[in-house]
Amino acid sequence: MRHTILARRYAKALFSLGKQEEKTEEYSEKLGAIAGLFQDEQVGVQDALVNPLYPLDVRQQVMAKIAETVQADTMLSGFLTLVVDKNRAAILPDIADELRIMTDKDRNISHGTVISAVALTKTLLAKVQATLEKLTGTQVILTTEVDPSIIGGIIAKVGDLVLDGSIKTQLNGLKESIKGRE
Numbered sequence: 001m002r003h004t005i006l007a008r009r010y011a012k013a014l015f016s017l018g019k020q021e022e023k024t025e026e027y028s029e030k031l032g033a034i035a036g037l038f039q040d041e042q043v044g045v046q047d048a049l050v051n052p053l054y055p056l057d058v059r060q061q062v063m064a065k066i067a068e069t070v071q072a073d074t075m076l077s078g079f080l081t082l083v084v085d086k087n088r089a090a091i092l093p094d095i096a097d098e099l100r101i102m103t104d105k106d107r108n109i110s111h112g113t114v115i116s117a118v119a120l121t122k123t124l125l126a127k128v129q130a131t132l133e134k135l136t137g138t139q140v141i142l143t144t145e146v147d148p149s150i151i152g153g154i155i156a157k158v159g160d161l162v163l164d165g166s167i168k169t170q171l172n173g174l175k176e177s178i179k180g181r182e
Contacts, residue, residue: 015102018103019106024099052087056084060084109140109141115144115145115147136158151168
């Protein structure tokens, strides 16, 4: 279960602290690295920080070691300790996601996806990126996906903006208009 409202509150607090110290990007990167440790089940970080069978002082020591490993400053270390003290370590990945979103918004960066039937060349991808940046007014960081089922063309998604120029959609539209005439 995702705790996005709670994660957003913690992220907002850390973002405010980072803004005062002019370290929002640094905090976002370091928290993202810590969240990455949660994904690796072999390391067992999530279990060490979340499992109530471990005493609080042991969980605090684990978090202090993690903070030391990522070279967190006193402000970020204090934040991480607070998260463990309040038994909120389970939502650290969500906090990291929310903090990244806030940091990107502050830096005027949007993330988007381009779906195409075949892999796009770097030149064509750069043109698509430039067009999306012009439309959104932000710097756009794109990820690409290949989906042969769209037959041809591309589908570009940036935030709420979806530009669907796929042949599959055009054929479906044509099919519906022909059905409407009958």
